[in-house]
Amino acid sequence: MPGPRLTVLYDADCGFCRFWVARLLDWDVRRRLRPVAIQSPEGQRLLAPVPPGERLRSAHVVDAAGRIRSGGAALSIVAEQLPAGAPVAWLATRLPGPTDRFYRWVADHRTPLSRFVPAPLKRRATARIARCA
Numbered sequence: 001m002p003g004p005r006l007t008v009l010y011d012a013d014c015g016f017c018r019f020w021v022a023r024l025l026d027w028d029v030r031r032r033l034r035p036v037a038i039q040s041p042e043g044q045r046l047l048a049p050v051p052p053g054e055r056l057r058s059a060h061v062v063d064a065a066g067r068i069r070s071g072g073a074a075l076s077i078v079a080e081q082l083p084a085g086a087p088v089a090w091l092a093t094r095l096p097g098p099t100d101r102f103y104r105w106v107a108d109h110r111t112p113l114s115r116f117v118p119a120p121l122k123r124r125a126t127a128r129i130a131r132c133a
Contacts, residue, residue: 005032006081007046008074009060012037015122016114017059022125024078025132032081035129058107071107072100 008024011017021035036043038055046062047055050070058071061078069077076092076099079085092099106113114122 005064006078007034007036007062008078009036009038009043009047009062011056011059011110012039014110014114015117015125016110018125018129019114019117019121021059022128024082025128027082027085029083030081031132033078033132035132058103072096072103075099075103 008021010021024033025035036046038044038047038060044055047060047068049068050060054070059074060068060070061074062068063077072092073096076089079089079092082088
């Protein structure tokens with residue numbers, strides 16, 4: 001099984017973010033994603049080219065070549081690595097404007113959306129991420 005191809009950077013302080021990263025890891029049966037908290041030293045190093053004020057504004061993906069994609073632009077890159085993710089990747093690639101607007105809306109509302117994720121699921125998500133880190 002190949003090693004991780006993409007580093008997924010997420011806001012470790014956001015329960016909604018942790019929940020969705022854990023769901024991606026569940027989907028990632030080939031283990032191609034590696035979660036890293038944006039707030040961690042590694043996250044800060046990987047995101048050095050991103051202005052500090054922008055780092056927590058969205059999730060980011062860093063590929064093996066060091067290319068960074070953020071927000072909606074990261075969606076198609078991640079989906080390409082997931083089993084049966086090709087339709088999502090195809091749609092996100094062909095509709096970048098709507099994909100980014102949808103992502104931006106979710107990111108801007110992640111705190112209220114986090115209230116809909118029960119605490120036990122947030123705890124399980126944290127444990128799931130820790131197993132893959």
